Amino acid sequence: MARNKKQEIAQLRRELAGERLVPLTRLAGDSGTDDGERRHQLVWQNFRIKDCTTANAMVLGTEHPDFIEGFDAAAANTVELFETMELVPAGAAGVPLDRLASVHGHYFGSGFEKTVGKKLRQFCIERFEYDDRMRRVKASNKVIAAIRKVEARDLIQEERDAAKKAKFDALQGFFSPDAQRSGRWFEYDDRMRRVKASNKVIAAIRKVEARDLIQEERDAAKKAKFDALQDYLPVKPPPFALAAPQVAFDQEHRPRYATTKMTPDELEERPMSAKGLGKGDYF
Secondary structure, three states: OHHHHHHHHHHHHHHHOOOOEEEHHHHHOOOOOHHHHHHHHHHHHHEOEEOOOOOOOEEEOOOOOOOOEOHHHHHHHHHHHHHHHHHHHHHHHOEEHHHHHHHHHHHHOOOHHHHHOOOHHHHHHHHOEEEOOOOEEEOOHHHHHHHHHHHHHHHHHHHHHHHHHHHHHHOOOOOOHHHHHOOOOEEEEOOOOEEEEOHHHHHHHHHHHHHHHHHHHHHHHHHHHHHHOHHHOOOOOOOOOOOOOOOOOOOOOOOOOOOOOOOHHHHHOOOOOOOOOOHHHHO
């Protein structure tokens, strides 16, 4: 009998070789049969199971970084089993030691000391908080606080989702078929529960985008053409530049006075007025 058990354990390990995670139901088969129940118990006793009490329980394969087997795997499975099934729901009240022994025997199918390698009382003292007088076990305050924190976060997320759904339901009238026919901005798919912009709005946006792209191309072509002609255009002096100096002598050129901006001939032709003459000029 012992030899057959060793062979079955070796077969299970071969199935875990080269794998990271293997579903418990695939590895152990149907737990409703005697053979399937025995394989389940062997997996519990010898290999680490993640989320061991859920329908999505996964067995760690040899390629998983947390792969363990033997007593270490059985101890880790026991801690998760006790916390999720008994200790956390019980809270500060705790669970009788005999109750934990019964739960362990149901899943592991063997004695506690034979499976884990130490007595149940010693194991509970090391891993949990144990009341020797009352013979009751409870999870540590740190574990309970962490689990309560996760539960609170889940509750907050549920409330946010509910508020979001309520807000969405309140807008159903806006996205109704009547609102679509009246020329609203959105279209609502009742079957898919999805909202999209109306075709009219999308067409208008696409038209604006196309017009902007065409204008950008025109501006780019105009700039490229202007840059290509820069080498052929004469350089214009700035508007504040002085006039070019006279190099060749011109005898007809008459200088202009800085004050009147007039030549001497223009001053001689200017009519004289009595304004500004002194009193003695007339006598």
